[in-house]
Amino acid sequence: MTIHQLHVNGLDHTVDAEDDMPLLWVLRDVLNKTGTKFGCGIGMCGACTVHVDGEATRSCSVSLGQVGQRKVTTIEGLSTGRTHPVQQAWIAEQVPQCGYCQSGMVMAVAALLVKSPNPSDSEIDGSISNICRCGTYPRIRAAIHRAVR
Numbered sequence: 001m002t003i004h005q006l007h008v009n010g011l012d013h014t015v016d017a018e019d020d021m022p023l024l025w026v027l028r029d030v031l032n033k034t035g036t037k038f039g040c041g042i043g044m045c046g047a048c049t050v051h052v053d054g055e056a057t058r059s060c061s062v063s064l065g066q067v068g069q070r071k072v073t074t075i076e077g078l079s080t081g082r083t084h085p086v087q088q089a090w091i092a093e094q095v096p097q098c099g100y101c102q103s104g105m106v107m108a109v110a111a112l113l114v115k116s117p118n119p120s121d122s123e124i125d126g127s128i129s130n131i132c133r134c135g136t137y138p139r140i141r142a143a144i145h146r147a148v149r
């Protein structure tokens, strides 16, 4: 085990864990940030998406050692003061069905809108590769367009 300093949602945490522990498990099992979900564990589904220095990152596929001092934001830390515009749009469009993938989806979309504030449908389809088993993709698109209005 190694002592790491991890910056999550604006707070510094001291974590005693192996360097190669996936960030996902540090967040969920050590820091109790259970809004970040486990889906596939191999970087394919996006359920575990968080931001690392603002970049959408699949936390199952990056280790604690790789994250280092970079700033991590989870779904619990996305809203600062008021509900994030992406979350407001998700509520308005009633996007979630079972909801399991949605925290990762919201994090991926929030990162996309920083880079591309008014994405086209093809840009959305090309950028958001998160998987939703309920097939909420049409509502996701609608909510993204609502979030930028």
Ligand code: FES
Residues within 6 Å of the ligand: 037, 038, 039, 040, 041, 042, 043, 044, 045, 046, 047, 048, 049, 058, 059, 060, 061
């Ligand atoms: Fe990380 Fe599926 S759990 S991409």
